Amino acid sequence: MKQMHNQQLQELTEKWSVEYFQRPFLHRIFFNSRLRTTGGRYHLDDHHIDINPLMYTEFDLDNLKRVVLHELCHYYLHLTGRDYHH
Ligand SMILES: [Zn+2]
DSSP states (O other): OOOOOHHHHHHHHHHHHHHHHSSOOOSOEEEOTTOOSOSEEEOTTTOOEEEOTHIIIIIOHHHHHHHHHHHHHHHHHHHTTSOOOO
16 A cells, blocks of 8 residues: 655645745644545644545545645635635
8 A cells, every 4th residue: 555654745835835936834744544524634723734644545646635735725814824724
C-alpha cells in the first residue's frame, strides 16, 4: 500500500504554497487518521492543518493536492483577516 510520511506532506505543502499562493507556509501539516468525514481541517487556534490520509492512500497525489490547497485557502484567508468560512 502506498504511503506518505508527515515530513513529505510538509515539504509538498511548502512547495505548493509558494507555487499557488506565492507565500510561505510557516506552520505544520500532519496526516490525521482520526478525520473521518472530512478530507482536511485547518485549526484556528494554532494554525496547523490536519489531512485525512485516505485522501492520498485511497486516491492519488492530485487529490491530496486539491485538499491541501483547499485548506491553505482557509489558512491564508484567516491569517490575512478575511472571511475564512465557507
Ligand atoms: Zn473547507
